[in-house]
Amino acid sequence: MATGAGTGMDAFKGQKILIGLIATVVLAAAVSLAQVILAPVVFAIFVIAVVWPVQRRLEQRIGTGLASLLTLLLTLAVIGSIVSMVVWGFSHVAQWTFANAGRFQAIYAQAGDWLEGHGFLLAGSVADHFNVRWLLRALQEISARANSLASFLVVTAVFVVFGLLEADIFVRQVARLPRYGAFLMASGADIASKMQTYMWVRTLMSIATGILVWGFTLASGMELATAWGVIALALNYIPVIGPFTATLLPTVFALVQFESWRMALFVFVVLNVVQFVSGSYLEPRIAGRTLAISPFLVLFAVFFWSFLWGLAGAFIGVPLVIAALTFCAHGTGTRWIADLFSGRAPEAG
Known part of the structure; x- marks a missing residue:
């Protein structure tokens, strides 16, 4: 009887672990699929947590509404500066790449010849895989991602605005929770x-x-x-x-x-x-x-x-x-x- 009970308990624990793993996979898939909504919300909460001290100090002098606006503008200025630096840096790298595309192709050809000489065959010719068209496609992909990032920042900014306006009220409501x-x-x-x-x-x-x-x-x-x-x-x-x-x-x-x-x-x-x-x-x-x-x-x-x-x-x-x-x-x-x-x-x- 004891052996049977022990086996049953082990099976029950195994089922709980399996259910937990399945639930984790399903939750991760849901979080991934809901990226368009969840990611801006999470980023907005993170931004609010970081800039909250600035918001509180400004509120003591100019009021909640104007303090929220100034905090948001300061936050967007910082984020915009970082994004602008990335765009500026990579744009110069892209210009240099186009100007020296022949040198890139020559290095790629040398690497391909060296690999083939040591028994590693590259699929297709060098011209088919590394040329100006390939670079243009890569830059178009980067441009598309930049546009997606801009949309993401706009949605995040909207959540930050409303979050900053309600942050003080939300904190007071949380403090009143009895348990x-x-x-x-x-x-x-x-x-x-x-x-x-x-x-x-x-x-x-x-x-x-x-x-x-x-x-x-x-x-x-x-x-x-x-x-x-x-x-x-x-x-x-x-x-x-x-x-x-x-x-x-x-x-x-x-x-x-x-x-x-x-x-x-x-x-x-x-x-x-x-x-x-x-x-x-x-x-x-x-x-x-x-x-x-x-x-x-x-x-x-x-x-x-x-x-x-x-x-x-x-x-x-x-x-x-x-x-x-x-x-x-x-x-x-x-x-x-x-x-x-x-x-x-x-x-x-």
Whole structure:
């Protein structure tokens, strides 16, 4: 009888795990399909959490309505500046690419000949796969994504406007909840504080990285040094994927410009050192224990949310994980989850 009961309990637990996995897959699919609505809402909440202190200070002097408007304009100015830097940087890169399309094609042909000489056959001819038409299609794709980003920012701005207008009322309503009010207020305030710290640290490191990349590429004689610095600054806001892109692109262009794999390797190594020092050494020391999170979880969050929401997900993935772990840290039954993924060694004693 005991054996039968134990087998039944094991089967029941197995069913619960299976149902949980199925529910997770269905939820992830739903979140992905609802990207058009959910992504702007999530971004708007993130923006509101970051700019809320500015809103509160302005409200004390000029009132809620005007404070919300000024906060929104300031937010749009910052976001617009970052987007403009990306567009400016990549437009210069695109112009240089068109002007040197023949050099790109020659490098591609040399790489193809080398690979074929070592037993790796490329599908089709070089001209069919890497030419001006291919570059034009790539730029058209980038233009389409830029238009999509503009629409995304407009929808997000609308949500931010209404969110800022109702934020104070919403906070007071949450505080009045009889059972969970204190818990939600404490965890919400902590999450907002961490979001502000996250963006402050990310901005500081992005500026430092951009200056270092610009200085190195200029000193090494690379063309487009300012563009590479601007691109590195802007893309550094996207964890993992952004720094990798900001490192790989100058490496490829160094190979084309100098026609030397040694110089390209040198550029690649130095830029990786810059990214490592800023991202893995300076950033954790500036943020301290406030934003302590497992590096594995950071990597998973970036790729998981980029899989669901693309570039927007790559940016918002880490803040979402920070918010989730902070929420868990405020619950007595879920604090172990925050400790498990904090990336910190347990304290002695």
